[in-house]
Structures are given as C-alpha cells and as structure tokens.
Amino acid sequence: MxxxxxxxxxxxxxxxxxxxxKPAPSEDEVLVKVHAASVNYSDWVFVRGKPFVIRLMVGGLLKPKIKILGADIAGQAAAVGVNVKQFRPGDEVYAELSAYGWGGFAEYVSVPEKALALKPANLTFxxxxxxxQxxxxxxxxxxxxxxxxxxxKVLINGASGGIGTFAVQIAKSFGAEVIGVCSSRNxxxxxxxxxxxxxxYMQEDFTNNGQRxxxxxxxxxNHSISGLERALSPRGIYVFVGGSMAAVIKASMNKSERIRNLSAEPNQKDLVVMKELIEAGKVVPVIDRRYPFNEASEAVRYYGERHSQGKVVITLEHDNK
Ligand SMILES: NC(=O)c1ccc[n+]([C@@H]2O[C@H](COP(=O)([O-])OP(=O)(O)OC[C@H]3O[C@@H](n4cnc5c(N)ncnc54)[C@H](OP(=O)(O)O)[C@@H]3O)[C@@H](O)[C@H]2O)c1
Incomplete structure (x- = not known):
C-alpha cells in the first residue's frame, strides 16, 4: 500500500x-481502508520535531520512531479481527489514532475497535x-x-480554526451564548x-472590554492570567486548550481551581456523541482546503501557517485494491 x-x-x-x-489487523483491530484524513497540530510539531520536548513523546531523539503520522481518519472497514464485535467489513467508520500510534496518512491502517465509531451517516468521508480530534x-x-x-456566556478564543469552529457549534448545541474571537477576515x-x-482580535482585547x-x-x-481572570464572571472557568510551550507551562503552573488545563483523551464514546450532534444537524464540519494524498506534505505545510479557516483535509483515491 x-x-x-x-x-x-x-x-x-x-x-x-x-x-x-499493508498492516494486518490483530484480533481486536479493524483494518480501515482510509478515504480521508485531516491535519492536526500533532502532525505539524511531530514532522519538524519541534519543540524538542516533542521528540521524547514521539520516541525518537534524532529521528522519528513513528514513521506514519495522521491522527484523524474516515474510511471503510476492510477486515475485522476475530474478537471485534461492533464492526463488520464495509462499515463506514471514523477514528482518532493519537493514542494508538498515529498511522492515518496511509491507504490502510489497523485501528483498535475501541478507537473506532461509525461515521456520521450524513457526511462524506x-x-x-x-x-x-x-x-x-x-x-x-x-x-x-x-x-x-x-x-x-462562552467565549472561544481561536474560533475560526480547526478546534474553534467545532467549539462554537458544540457550545451552541449546549444552549450557550457564544462569543467567537477571530481575525477580521473570519x-x-x-x-x-x-x-x-x-x-x-485585531480591534479589541476581550480581556479589556469590560465583559465577563x-x-x-x-x-x-495569548493573554495574561490576570487579564483572563478579569474576563471571568465570579464563578467563571478558563480552559486552556492550546498555545505556545511557554503558555502550556504558565497554565500548568497556575493552581487556581478556575484555570484548567485540558488534556483531551480520544475515545469511542465521544466520537458517538459527535456523530449524534452532526446527524442532528447541530454541528457541520468547516473545511478550509482539501489536498490529494500525494500532496499531504503541502497540507501539513499549509496547516503550519496556523491561519486555517476550519480544517485541512487530505483525500485518498483507491483503485480497487
Ligand atoms: N489540550 C489538548 O488536549 C489539545 C489537543 C489537540 C490540540 N491542542 C492544541 O490546539 C492547538 C491547535 O488548534 P487548531 O488545530 O484549532 O489550530 P488551527 O486550526 O491552526 O487554528 C488556529 C486559529 O487561531 C486563530 N488565531 C491566531 N491568532 C489568534 C489570536 N491572536 N486570537 C484569536 N485567534 C487567533 C487563527 O485565526 P486567524 O487566521 O483569523 O488569525 C486560526 O483560525 C494547538 O495549540 C494544540 O496544542 C490541544
């Protein structure tokens, strides 16, 4: 492959x-014929091996141990291991592989059953x-x-990117009033x-506009902790999702109950939650650009500019193999 x-x-x-x-599925795995993958921050940092600490996570100080990146996939079950109960060949599925060694930028990948869910029926691959992710x-x-x-009253800082475009819609589905922070063009x-x-954000600093x-x-x-605390209502919560390494360190050192650091854990249950929200029409993925498989490096390069409007997707064509 x-x-x-x-x-x-x-x-x-x-x-x-x-x-x-081509990988062979173990008894608890499903072999997925990948029709589409998308680019995430992990692909961008792991390919460059920067910041350096990331090499300890990927497991290769001088060269990468994981050879095939790609956490997000959608495709079709091509074969299932003997212990697999929930899926059959032909099922249309999607998965997040970052806890299972990546490998999504490939024509086929073996995925543990517990990492997989049926894809939202109303979406293309x-x-x-x-x-x-x-x-x-x-x-x-x-x-x-x-x-x-x-x-x-929920504010999403970075509302126009991959995570932000989902966050805006998911927060609305919970019945929140949503305020999105982005640049003029978005x-x-x-x-x-x-x-x-x-x-x-080019015109107004949300930590300084008197709103809570x-x-x-x-x-x-990209704001100081004191500014963020000023922007929170008395019982408000700040969730740190992403930012520079300096921001990660700052957020994890803060001991306030109201300042929380997210460490997301991919799981089947939440893929099912997303499937339901999407099939109910409450969430629609926003795709900025689509790249053919042989231009995957260009897709990762474009993501690395860090100004995508939604997600960057890689599509795969199979010729009946
Ligand atoms: N905590 C976890 O478990 C976890 C898991 C996965 C990823 N992450 C983190 O998530 C981040 C990547 O998110 P992503 O994939 O959504 O990124 P992305 O798709 O590259 O989106 C970045 C967005 O940020 C916007 N932006 C840039 N500067 C801004 C500013 N000053 N104010 C507001 N918005 C601004 C950009 O919009 P404009 O073009 O309009 O500037 C762009 O739409 C990384 O930091 C990663 O570490 C965390």
Whole structure:
C-alpha cells in the first residue's frame, strides 16, 4: 500500500509518498481502508520535531520512531479481527489514532475497535475525516473541564480554526451564548456557524472590554492570567486548550481551581456523541482546503501557517485494491 512516510525531522517536504507493507489487523483491530484524513497540530510539531520536548513523546531523539503520522481518519472497514464485535467489513467508520500510534496518512491502517465509531451517516468521508480530534478536543474542553451549561456566556478564543469552529457549534448545541474571537477576515464565517457575537482580535482585547464570561475556551493562549481572570464572571472557568510551550507551562503552573488545563483523551464514546450532534444537524464540519494524498506534505505545510479557516483535509483515491 501507499503511505506518507517520514524518516527524519524537518520541514513538511520530508513527508514522502512511499510503498510500505499493508498492516494486518490483530484480533481486536479493524483494518480501515482510509478515504480521508485531516491535519492536526500533532502532525505539524511531530514532522519538524519541534519543540524538542516533542521528540521524547514521539520516541525518537534524532529521528522519528513513528514513521506514519495522521491522527484523524474516515474510511471503510476492510477486515475485522476475530474478537471485534461492533464492526463488520464495509462499515463506514471514523477514528482518532493519537493514542494508538498515529498511522492515518496511509491507504490502510489497523485501528483498535475501541478507537473506532461509525461515521456520521450524513457526511462524506472527506467531511467525516475533518471531525475526530478537533471536535472531541472542543467537546471535552467545553463539557468536561468547562462544565458548560445552557445560558452560559462562552467565549472561544481561536474560533475560526480547526478546534474553534467545532467549539462554537458544540457550545451552541449546549444552549450557550457564544462569543467567537477571530481575525477580521473570519468574522462572517464564525457568525455563520452560530456565534451570537464575534470579536475581532485585531480591534479589541476581550480581556479589556469590560465583559465577563462564564467560560473561556482558549485555543490561542495569548493573554495574561490576570487579564483572563478579569474576563471571568465570579464563578467563571478558563480552559486552556492550546498555545505556545511557554503558555502550556504558565497554565500548568497556575493552581487556581478556575484555570484548567485540558488534556483531551480520544475515545469511542465521544466520537458517538459527535456523530449524534452532526446527524442532528447541530454541528457541520468547516473545511478550509482539501489536498490529494500525494500532496499531504503541502497540507501539513499549509496547516503550519496556523491561519486555517476550519480544517485541512487530505483525500485518498483507491483503485480497487
Ligand atoms: N489540550 C489538548 O488536549 C489539545 C489537543 C489537540 C490540540 N491542542 C492544541 O490546539 C492547538 C491547535 O488548534 P487548531 O488545530 O484549532 O489550530 P488551527 O486550526 O491552526 O487554528 C488556529 C486559529 O487561531 C486563530 N488565531 C491566531 N491568532 C489568534 C489570536 N491572536 N486570537 C484569536 N485567534 C487567533 C487563527 O485565526 P486567524 O487566521 O483569523 O488569525 C486560526 O483560525 C494547538 O495549540 C494544540 O496544542 C490541544
């Protein structure tokens, strides 16, 4: 089979299309014929091996141990292991593989049954491939750490990106009033996916506008902790989702109960929650660009500019193999 392989850290053009051995599913795994994958922050940092600490996580100080990146996939079950109960060959599925060794940028990947869910029936593979990681991170940030409630005033900082576009819609589905922070060019898009109010970060600092929020979901982390505390209502919660390494350290050192650090855990249950929200028409994936499989390195490079409007998707064509 063909896969996007990398053998050394570097710019995205170290990602090369290569012929590799097709995996065989173990007894608890499903072999998935991948029709679409999408790019996440992990692909961007792991390909470059930067920041350096990431190499300890990927398991290769000088060169990567994991050769095939890609956490998000949508595709079709091609074969199932003997112990697999929930899926049959032909099922249309999606999965998040970051807890299972990645490997999604390939024509086939073996996926543990517990990491897989049926894909939302109303989505194409391309659309479904955009969902897993970004949507589950948004869901767990809002629901688990953020304890979102109907009527809450929820601010999403980074509302126009992969995670942010899901967060806006998921927060609306919980009955919250949603305020999206993005740049001028994305104001209309963020409004169009349901934000009640938008703030242009180029014009206004949400920590200094006199407003208070019950929940701030922060995918950018570009404000001081004192500014964020000022923007929280008396019982408000701040959830740190992403940002620079310095921001990660700052957020994890803060001991306040109201400042929380999300460490998302991909799981089947939340993929099912997303399937239901999507099939109910409450969440629609926003896709910025689609790239053919042989241009996966370009997709990762584009994601790395960090100004995507929603998700960056890679599509695979199979010729009846
Ligand atoms: N906690 C966890 O478990 C977990 C899991 C996965 C990922 N993450 C984190 O999530 C982050 C990646 O998220 P993503 O994939 O959604 O990123 P992304 O798709 O690259 O989106 C970034 C968005 O941020 C916006 N942005 C840039 N500067 C901004 C500012 N000053 N104020 C507000 N918005 C701004 C950009 O919009 P404009 O173009 O309009 O500027 C862009 O839409 C990483 O930091 C990663 O570590 C965390």
């Amino acid at each position: 063909k896969a996007i392989v990398y053998e050394k850290y570097g710019p995205p053009d170290v990602l090369r299309l290569k012929e590799v051995e 391309e659309e479904a491939g955009a969902v897993p 970004a949507a589950v991170v948004a869901l767990q940030g809002l629901r688990n750490e953020g304890q979102i409630q109907p009527g809450h 104001l209309d898009m963020v409004r169009s996916i349901g934000a009640d109010q938008v703030i242009d 929020y019950d929940l701030i979901l922060d995918i950018v982390a």
